[in-house]
Amino acid sequence: MAAILDLPEAALAFVYLVAGVMFIQGLRDMTHPRTAPRGNLISAGGMALAVGVTVLVTNILTPVLLFAGLLVGGAVGVWLAVTVETTEMPQLVGLFNGFGGGASALVAGAEVIDMFGTGSFGVGVTATASLAGIIGAVTFWGSVVAAGKLHGVIDDSAVRYDGEQIAxxxxxxxxxxxxxxLTLRPPLLGSVPLAEWVPSYWVLIVAASILGVLLVIPIGGADMPVVIALLNSYSGLAAATTGFVLSNSVLIIAGTLVGASGLILTIIMCESMNRSLANVFFGGIGESGDDG
Amino acid sequence: MTDPATFVLATDGASVFVRNLTLFVLAAFVGYEIITKIPTNLHTPLMSGANAISGITLIGSVVVAGSGETLYATVLGFLAVVMATVNVVGGYLVTNSMLDQFRSGGRD
Known part of the structure; x- marks a missing residue:
C-alpha cells in the first residue's frame, strides 16, 4: 500500500515542529497545578498529531499488521489505565515507561536488520542503534523490576551481594x-555479525537487559519513585537516540525533552525525599560502604 | 540514504548527523529550563506526563513496522508498535486521572 497522504518532506517536518512545540508547552503547563490538566491535553494533542501524520505519510507495506498493533496496544493501554487503583498508579507508570524503552530498543534492532538486508548502512546508524539498544533494554528491565518491587511481586528490600559493582x-x-x-564489523568472528538477524545486536540486548535488572535490584522499595523518574529520563534518551537512527526530528526533540526534564525532575524528587542522586543511581554505594 | 522512511533533508551522513545533534542540544536546553519549581504533589503527574511523551518512539515503531522488508524487522516492528502504543495511550490516560483527583479536592 502506498502512503495514504502524499505530503512533501518540508510539510511533514513542519507538522513535527508544531508537535514539538506542543510537547514543550504541555510540559511547561504541567508544572503548575492550575494549568496541569490543560498541559496534559496539549501534549496528548501533539502526540496525536505527530503519530497521525506519520501513519498517513509512511509507505506502509503491511497495513493490517500495523493497525492491528495500534489497536491491540491502544486497547491494553486503555484497559490498564482504566482499571488501575489509585495506589497502584506509580508502578503502572513504571511499567508503561519500560514499554517505551523496550519499543525503542526493538525499533533500533529492526532498523539495523533492515539495513543489513539492503546492504546500505553507515557507522553513524549502527553506533546510535547500539546506544538506543543499550538504553532501551536497561530501561525496559529496570522499569519492570522497579514496578515489580512497588507492586510487591519482587522482594522490595535492597538486595546486596559481593562484587555488585563488578557484575x-x-x-x-x-x-x-x-x-x-556491530559498528566496526571487524573480521573477527567472520561473517557472524552479518547474519540476517544481526546476532551482535542481540548479544548487546541480552547484556543490557541483565544490566538493567542488576541496576535496580540493589535499590530499596522506598527509592523506587526516584528510580522510575530516572528510568523515565532514560526512556526519553532511548527515543532520542532512535531518532538519530531514523533521522527523525520529532523523535529527537520529544525524546531529548523528556531526557533532560526527566533528569531535573529526578534531582528535584531526590531533594524532596532527602536522597542523594548518586546513591540511588549506583545502587546505594554509600549505604554499605564495603563494595569494590 | 534514499529510503523514504528516513525523511532525510540533507543527503550526506555528516551533515545529517550535525543537524540531528543541533536538535538534540537545543531540546536538551529547553528540557532543562522548563522544569523549575514544581509543587510536590505534581511530581508524580509530571513524571507520568513526561513518560507519555517518551512514547513518541511510537513514530519510530510505525516507520519500521510499515517499511520492514524482512520478516524479522516486521515482527520486531509489530511488537514495538504494541508496546509504544500501550505507553502513549495508557500514559496520557493515567496522567489525566491523576490530575482529575487533584481537581476533585484531594489536595494536600
Missing amino acids: KAAFLIVAVLAGLH
Missing part, C-alpha cells in the same frame, strides 16, 4: 563490546 561493570562492558562489534 554491573562486566555486563556494561559486554554490551559496549557487542555494540563496537
Whole structure:
C-alpha cells in the first residue's frame, strides 16, 4: 500500500515542529497545578498529531499488521489505565515507561536488520542503534523490576551481594563490546555479525537487559519513585537516540525533552525525599560502604 | 540514504548527523529550563506526563513496522508498535486521572 497522504518532506517536518512545540508547552503547563490538566491535553494533542501524520505519510507495506498493533496496544493501554487503583498508579507508570524503552530498543534492532538486508548502512546508524539498544533494554528491565518491587511481586528490600559493582561493570562492558562489534564489523568472528538477524545486536540486548535488572535490584522499595523518574529520563534518551537512527526530528526533540526534564525532575524528587542522586543511581554505594 | 522512511533533508551522513545533534542540544536546553519549581504533589503527574511523551518512539515503531522488508524487522516492528502504543495511550490516560483527583479536592 502506498502512503495514504502524499505530503512533501518540508510539510511533514513542519507538522513535527508544531508537535514539538506542543510537547514543550504541555510540559511547561504541567508544572503548575492550575494549568496541569490543560498541559496534559496539549501534549496528548501533539502526540496525536505527530503519530497521525506519520501513519498517513509512511509507505506502509503491511497495513493490517500495523493497525492491528495500534489497536491491540491502544486497547491494553486503555484497559490498564482504566482499571488501575489509585495506589497502584506509580508502578503502572513504571511499567508503561519500560514499554517505551523496550519499543525503542526493538525499533533500533529492526532498523539495523533492515539495513543489513539492503546492504546500505553507515557507522553513524549502527553506533546510535547500539546506544538506543543499550538504553532501551536497561530501561525496559529496570522499569519492570522497579514496578515489580512497588507492586510487591519482587522482594522490595535492597538486595546486596559481593562484587555488585563488578557484575554491573562486566555486563556494561559486554554490551559496549557487542555494540563496537556491530559498528566496526571487524573480521573477527567472520561473517557472524552479518547474519540476517544481526546476532551482535542481540548479544548487546541480552547484556543490557541483565544490566538493567542488576541496576535496580540493589535499590530499596522506598527509592523506587526516584528510580522510575530516572528510568523515565532514560526512556526519553532511548527515543532520542532512535531518532538519530531514523533521522527523525520529532523523535529527537520529544525524546531529548523528556531526557533532560526527566533528569531535573529526578534531582528535584531526590531533594524532596532527602536522597542523594548518586546513591540511588549506583545502587546505594554509600549505604554499605564495603563494595569494590 | 534514499529510503523514504528516513525523511532525510540533507543527503550526506555528516551533515545529517550535525543537524540531528543541533536538535538534540537545543531540546536538551529547553528540557532543562522548563522544569523549575514544581509543587510536590505534581511530581508524580509530571513524571507520568513526561513518560507519555517518551512514547513518541511510537513514530519510530510505525516507520519500521510499515517499511520492514524482512520478516524479522516486521515482527520486531509489530511488537514495538504494541508496546509504544500501550505507553502513549495508557500514559496520557493515567496522567489525566491523576490530575482529575487533584481537581476533585484531594489536595494536600
